[in-house]
Amino acid sequence: MGNKGWSILFGVVMLACALSFAVAPMMGWWLPRGESSHAWDVDFLFYVIFWIVAFFFILTEAVLVIFLWLYASNPDGKRPVSESAEAVGFMKPVTGFLNNEHRIELAWTFIPSVILLYIAFAQVSAWADIKYAARQKDPWKSATVGKTDGGAALQMAVSARQFEWRVRYPSVERFKKWMDPKRTDKSDYDSFGKAPQADDIYVVNEIHFWEDYKITPDQNKPNDHVWRHNSVVVYLTTRDVIHSFNLPNFRVKQDALPGKMIPVWFRTAASRVEKMDGKIDERYPLHKTHNCKWDNDKNRYVDGINPDSGEKDNAFIFDLACAELCGWGHYRMIGRAFVHKDQADFLNWLEIAEKENRKRE
């Protein structure tokens, strides 16, 4: 064995690394389920890169280990393989290629560059859809599918500070106006992000929105409905240092920058009718996301409820955890996302929150 033992060390350690990635998903050491409509894209791209990277990791490490085994110096110092010797069996088909330095350099420059360009361009549209302002539907009409109006998008303003998230919602009255199919006051809607009003509702460390609602694109076919998903627009600011609005379950992350207001858009996962014509995009899996319900004993909404079973389930607690170092309390600058099952449930919460706000005044 002698020198060849080292190739075994390299082989075993690299194999252990590879295996840990195989075992991790079984142990639950993996991505949390994606709860937003774009999470599917993000995760898909993650797996595209993952499998390409895994292939090249195994290929290059295997070649390294095999070479270390084959070409380890003999104990007597003689060369294990003569310079002029024939190639080992499995290498024979590519011997001519391997002996031509220029050709092989070209090959291993050209092939990876094609793969890398593919990886790069595969990302572009998902990134644009998630972050470009120009790609977002006008929030005023964003819940419109086909000819059916679903109301405007829910707007909230999040102001980060050391060490909490302070969230501003519209008053119940204003909210109802926004969701009215016959709404007209667009300037009032558009001013929400820029100018706080006296009747706004403030909540700390909780962001609330709702999962989806049923709409029927064609009124003549009442049973032919689409689960249309609600858009959320967050107007993100900070008043002291940089924080990061991070909803890992929703694959949302955006730094809050002092002196700037940055809008963040996302939708929950329950439905993905993002085609402009209102058709369901069949690529996507569909699952329920709402995670909270009214608790009579506690007299408040509680989160962490599995929407399928209605039972308590920690997998359905969605942290809003600051992701940019913001001082000593950074680690515990954690809010929660409450996803209501529909607009009515959300409205119910908003009314309660408004009462709480008014009580303090």
Added chain:
Amino acid sequence: MDSHGTPGTTHAHEHHELSFIRKYIFSEDHKIIGIQFLFTSIIFLGLGGLLALMVRIQLAWPHYEIPLIHEYFKTNGGRIHESFYNMLFTMHASVMIFFVIIPFLTGAFGNFTIPLMIGAPDMAFPKLNMMSYWVLWPAFVLISFSFFVDGGAAASGWTGYPTLSSAGMPIGGAFESPAAPGSGHGQIFWLMSLLCVGVGSMMGSVNYITTIINMRAPGMTLYRMPMTIWAMFITAILQAFALPVLTVALFFQLLDKTLGTTFFLPDGLTFGNWSPHVGGGQPLLWQHLFWFYSHPAVYIMILPAMGMVSDIISTFARRPLFGYRAMVYSIAGIAGLGFIVWGHHMFQSGMDPRLGTGFMIATIMIALPSAVKVFNWLGTIYRGNIQFTTPMLFALGFVSLFIIGGLSGIFMAATPVDIYIHDTYFIVAHIHYVLFTSSLFGIFGAIYYWFPKMFGRMMNDNLGKVHFFLTFVFGNCVFFPMHLVGIMGLRRRIPDVTAGILERNTLPLNEFMSISALILGTVQLIFVANFLWSLFFGKKADRNPWHANTLEWTTGNPVPGHGNFDTVPVVHSGPYVYGEFGAKDNCLQTEKPEPGMAGAAH
């Protein structure tokens, strides 16, 4: 300065005796300066390592008292305070980057190898070289003392993002910070210290560029230079172009903190209930300036290691370096692209997302030259006669783990995927695979490799192998699971992983990593013992113990003081003429290779 004298004539030495202080302390000899850098870097490596171990202990056992220092935190129930934790990782990173990796690579090995490997008697500017080391001493003093100032050392991350780092008290107020205790005096010390480091690096890089361009021995054409020298050359160019930007940024932040300017402070900041500032600045500007330096700096921290590893692999595989020119081009490619990818640190920062798309494509393409280098290293060991010496093991460890560090970079280069993994432990895993298991492995390899030329003695090879074995195994145990906890959503820079629901599940993996880290830290004592013992009692080394070809091995042990070479070396071949040719399988660069020898084409 001109060393292109008549070949073969004896070099004119001035044989006056230098005093001890001129010879070993304020020395103008590049070898002594290199060794000075080496010793200081090793000491700071110890400090940075201890800081890292304290970070790891806190992460694994967040609700326990930290041994030894819990007395200091009596008011906090014996547990370390969160802002102290922020200081730990901030200073760990700052020390490791600015006082360990960069001085090791460019300071210690740049200084030691460049004149020797190009056949020059010394650096072009010996006095400037001396100053490039001594200007670091204010930096050492400032960074060490900053732990003891009011509020503690800097605690806003090694990136020092405003406004956390730079918000100040009203004009006329003290130097405390309204944002974090460490962002007061500690941050000011940190800024001043880094400014000194920058000045030192600048002096070094100017010197390296001039030396390599002007002082090569006769026959040492550019394409006969060893890869180490190519890497040092391109690194020096990178530093010369990027450092001024960091220096300016550091100055701006220092002015913000001390003179009340507002380069990085916008209007309307409010801390608690009071607004300390008039504004008008832009915090994002710091990030642009900082990363315009610090992204090239990532390559400053890896390219020299790549160069040294190339030389080590070729030497111990007894094979010419595969694709020498492609290797040079890919180093140049990395350096060139390295200047247009800084925005990939800022995808989620509030920078216009359309810029992110451009930065993403440039960033993903930078993987290409890195891949070419890996393939070339594999091509070098193909059909080699691999000698598993300690330097070779570390070099091979570098290759196998740089693959991981390189590949994991593609995830975070992809903007949509980065939304999720940005600021998680996935990033921490990536940087440690590149800087610890790659750069530091390259450094360890280089120490074992050049130790005989530096000190005339060999390091113990068996102890070196034990050191490699344990470092390789436990290094992976510490850093590989960080990918997994990152994928699980664990944020970086938090002292208590049980704070968030999603992160709580990572606690067992964190314990595993921390126990591995404690072992990894302990294992380094083997290296320290080997190093110190070998300095005094190591086996006397031959002139060319590794049967390498490059010029430093043609001169005596120890290398003659000023002048390096007894006669001016004349170069007849490239650095990598290895293979099967009769009694020996190498051909020194000063020898004329027989026609047809592998690698003799250069």
